[in-house]
Amino acid sequence: MTGPPQSRQDARHLERSSRCSVKVSDRACGITNSRVASCGGRRKVDRAFICSCDRRIPSPGKTSMLLVGRYTSPFSRRVAVSLRYLGFEYEHKAINAWSNLAEMRSYNPVGRVPALVLDNGEVLFDSNAILDYLDFMVGPEKALTPLEEPARHGVMRIIVCAMGALEKMVHSVYEVTMHPKEKVHDPWIDHNLSQTELGLDWLDQIGQTPWMAGERFTQADITTTIVAQFALARFPERFAPGTYPNLDSLSARVMELPAWQETVPAPDEAKLKVSIPTEED
Structure with missing residues (x-):
């Protein structure tokens, strides 16, 4: 890839060029x-x-995998976008882990999304582990996180920073949604969001040439966009458009990709509320 997509047609060409077959001798x-x-x-x-x-070794476009987890979850969404971008076919089960904890634990004993059920029945969980598996399946030429150094750690450090910023926002969301209003500790929220700000500041200062890790579109671009958009959606008063202009530019290009547009949460999925499960649940 020599440059960013300038139009939806360019974005589609970019995505199609990522697809390949994986065979075992x-x-x-x-x-x-x-x-x-x-x-x-x-x-x-x-x-x-x-x-x-x-x-069986799955190949892009020839699998019957099941992705478990709502697209409203940034962890599930980064897997979904990657699956689409790499050309894997899959079914989707939008589970609210909090309201369906017992069902989610049948996929992941910890009860966290996402989980990916492979076509042989094996289950992978944790977005990082799932993405590592997908990269291995498509091979080094198409892997979204390079499999060899030094390119690998160049992408990984961006992903780690973005995910760290995301985790701090999730802590803040839980502080508000999981506590009665009188027990919400605002200094804790501010502490976490200040760490998110530092992470986003660092990501925004990375020169895109034209992508976060250089000439090639990588997982760094997907994950950074996921995190930037989550910040805008959850804390618009703190991370308003224009706060991070370089991340805004990156997001605009990534959001043109069909893989992004095909994983936008459905209206009914976006309305599902997060609440603490009770004994009756």
Whole structure:
């Protein structure tokens, strides 16, 4: 990629160019000494790989995966956008983990979203673990987080900063939504949001050339946009448009991608309220 999409047509071309097939060589049935992935050509991925014949390796566009978690969750949304961008087909189950905690725990024992049910029935949970899996499946040429250094840590440090800022906002949201009004501790909210501000300040100061980590569109761009938009939606008085002009510019480009537009929360999903589960629940 040599530059940002200037139009929706450009954005679609950008997204289509990310898609590829992943194959495992015939020698991968049983015990082999190498795993081979195809991404426009054969490439060795690792050594001493053991694969059983009954274990299916999913390929973009040819899976029956299930993503569990509402798109209103920034953690679920970053997985959904990545799935779409990379060309994976999946079904979606919009569960409110607080109101359906027992059901969510059947996917993730901790009861947190998102969870991804693979087509072989195995379940992955935690957005970072899921995204790492998707990157491995598509291979190094298409992975949204580079699999090799030094590009890998360049993307990872941006993601870690964005996710840290997000976690602090989530703490603030919970302080308001999970406590009676008279028990909300405003200094704690301000403390967390001040840490979010520092993180967003740092992200805004990164020069986009044209993307957060350089010429290539990466997970750094998806996750940073997710976090910036969450800040705007949840705390508009503190993170108003124009506060972080570079992040505004990035968000405008990322939000042109079909993968983003196809994962906008449905109106009924956005209306679901968060509340503490009771014994009756």
